[in-house]
Amino acid sequence: xxxxxxxxxxxxxxxxxxxxxxxxxxxxxxxxxxxxxxxxxxxxxxxxxxxxxxxxxxxxxxxxxxxxxxxxxxxxxxxxxxxxxxxxxxxxxxxxxxxxxxxxxxxxxxxxxxxxxxxxxxxxxxxxxxxxxxxxxxxxxxxxxxxxxxxxxxxxxxxxxxxxxxxxxxxxxxxxxxxxxxxxxxxxxxxxxx
Numbered sequence: 582x583x584x585x586x587x588x589x590x591x592x593x594x595x596x597x598x599x600x601x602x603x604x605x606x607x608x609x610x611x612x613x614x615x616x617x618x619x620x621x622x623x624x625x626x627x628x629x630x631x632x633x634x635x636x637x638x639x640x641x642x643x644x645x646x647x648x649x650x651x652x653x654x655x656x657x658x659x660x661x662x663x664x665x666x667x668x669x670x671x672x673x674x675x676x677x678x679x680x681x682x683x684x685x686x687x688x689x690x691x692x693x694x695x696x697x698x699x700x701x702x703x704x705x706x707x708x709x710x711x712x713x714x715x716x717x718x719x720x721x722x723x724x725x726x727x728x729x730x731x732x733x734x735x736x737x738x739x740x741x742x743x744x745x746x747x748x749x750x751x752x753x754x755x756x757x758x759x760x761x762x763x764x765x766x767x768x769x770x771x772x773x774x775x
Contacts, residue, residue: 611624611626612729614709616709616711617692617710617711617712618692618710618712622687622707622709627729627730627731628685628729629686630683631649631650631651631687631730632669632685633652634670634672634690634691635653635672635689635690635711636653636655637719639653641722641726642689642730643660644735645730646735647730649666650667651667651668651669651685652667652668653670654669669683672691672694672697673693675690677700680704680706681704687707687709687729688706688707688708689711690711691711692710692714694708711726720740723743727739761773
C-alpha cells in the first residue's frame, strides 16, 4: 500500500511539474539575448518589472502588452493607463535613484544610453539596448522585445504592419521636396536643395 501511495504521489508531482513549466518536464533554463548594441544579456526568467527610457520603446511595449513600472520623463501626454507610472528620466538623463528604487528586472533603453551602461551595471541593473535609427532597426527592436517578453507572435504582427505600410508608401509616385534644418544652441541653419 505504501509503494502504491509513493508511486501516485511521485506521479502527481511529475504531472504538476509538467503543467507548471508550460508543458515541458524540464526546468527553465533562462533566456539569453543579444541586444542591438551587440551585448549579450542573460535572464533567469522572463522579466516582469520593466523600466523603459524612450518613448518609442514605451509604445512598442504597450503594443506588445508589456506592463512597465517606470516610464520616460516627458512633457508629452501619455495614455491614461500610464499616467500613474513613475517617470524615471530619459536615455540622456536617467534618474538612477528612481530607477533602482523600482527594482526592475530589466531597463529598456535606446543606443544613446550606452554612455551610462557602466553606471547602470554597477548599480546591478540589467539593460537591453534597442535602436530606432532606421526602419530595419525598429523592426529588429520589436523582434528583440518580443523575444525578451515572450511575445514573439505579437512582435511578428507589428513587424508585418510596418512592412505593409512601407510597401504601400513605397509605391507612391508623389514628388518629395526636402528641407534640411540644422540647429545647435542659439544658431539655426536652413538649406533647401535645388
